[in-house]
Amino acid sequence: MLSVMPKRIADESLASYLLRLSLRNGFTSPLEWLDKPMWSAVTKNTISIKQRQLLSELVPCAMSTSDLSLAPKHSILFLDCHTDMPRICPYCVKGKGYLKEKWRNIGNLSCELHGCVLCDSCQECGEQLIWSPLLLQGTCTNELCLCPIKSYPISSQINELFIDEICDCLLASLFIQNPYTTVLPIYHHPSVSDFNSTLEQGFNFLSGKEVYDQFIERLGDAISPFSQLPEKFQFFPLTLLIRHLNAAWPINNCYVSFLQTPQVSSSSNRHIESFIVTFDSAIKLLGITKKQIFHTFPELSAKKVIPQNQQIDIAAIINRTTISVADM
Ligand SMILES: [Zn+2]
Ligand SMILES: [Zn+2]
Known part of the structure; x- marks a missing residue:
């Protein structure tokens, strides 16, 4: 089926290689020669041994074991630290025409050659990048946009974060999106649209008093579904977040002083439907x-x-x- 078989580059991701093979063989998408579950497994890093064997009948290097192996667990939310959506350095892509495997690992926030943030969305139209051959030219994958993907410098404070801290920021961002979280979701891998803003949002929460105060205010607010409950239930989302952080953050100190300050709680009707x-x-x-x-x-x-x-x-x-x- 594939007549042209360029070599896979040493640090290239399997998804990138399949995109390149598609283009070189006159296809516009890997889905024209791979079935959907197979392509989905490659992009989500859930490819089974059986699928790998099947794929290797078409693409011999697919059996290579150097693909995304599962690293030690860093986050309570997911097992695998590789994103299912592409993240790229547009400058590298323009020069080399392929996507690196390491860009999928959320432990890598920036390109080590260009120092810019790895992009997962387009600055022009705001759309999330998808696995499309357009990526290989550094072009936005939204067909209505097609602008060159642009990166920007990353703040040094964020760029210096370790993987455990990055996972903490993603965890914290969940509570910004829904302060009344009482059960943590469990995913196979991190799946966020606009990874960099989500990371920054979580970082600001963990390291800044202002966002923390807003959070406490929302938990204590009369519109909170837990507003009528004793404080250990009312502020349970905060406890849940603090107990699952890997690293020490300024928010830990806020939590200590929170525990030492008695909260004003209303006690009119302590009845709740569900918790x-x-x-x-x-x-x-x-x-x-x-x-x-x-x-x-x-x-x-x-x-x-x-x-x-x-x-x-x-x-x-x-x-x-x-x-x-x-x-x-
Ligand atoms: Zn680069
Ligand atoms: Zn765009």
């Missing part, structure tokens, strides 16, 4: 006993092992506890 947390959070972060949980969920007590991320709705436990405290 979903993991089994692990209920026990370790909220001090709920196994006995209380098994009383409400007898089916759990029959289980030999309860997965730590088993989700439970503890509303009944909260309502019962707050009433009994009020009665005392």
Whole structure:
């Protein structure tokens, strides 16, 4: 099917190589000669051994084991630190015409040759870049835009972050998007549109008092779904974030002083419909006993092992506890 077979470049990503093969053989997309699950597995870094064997019948180098191997886990949110969407240095691409494997790893924020930020979206139209052969020319993959992708210098504070800190910033950004997060999502890999702004947003939260204060205000606000609850539930999202950070940040100090300051809490109607947390959070972060949980969920007590991320709705436990405290 493929008559022209250029060599794969040593540091080239498999997705980039398949895009290049497509162009060299007169196709406009890998989907014209690969099935959708295969191409999706290559871009998402979930390619199985069987798929790799199938692919190697068309592309011999696909069996090479040098592809994105799973690094140690850095984030509670995902196992694999490689993005499923492309990130590129437009200057390198213009000069060389291929995409490097290392650009997919979120531990690399900038191009080591050009010092500019790796782009995952177009500055001109704002669209996220997709896996298209247009990338190989450094062109925006939005067909209505097609502008050259432009990069910009990266702030030194952010550029110096290590992978664990980068993962912390992504975690923090979740809480900016939804302050009332009580269960962390679990993904295979980081999947954010506009990675660089998301990172910066998380960084500002973890390192600046101003964003932290706004967050506390939102948790304490009357429109919070938890506004009627005792403070350990009302401010639980903050505890959840702090307990899952890898590194020490200024926000950790804010948290310490928060714990030392009694919060003003309203107590008119302490009743809640739903409060979903993991089994692990209920026990370790909220001090709920196994006995209380098994009383409400007898089916759990029959289980030999309860997965730590088993989700439970503890509303009944909260309502019962707050009433009994009020009665005392
Ligand atoms: Zn570069
Ligand atoms: Zn564009």
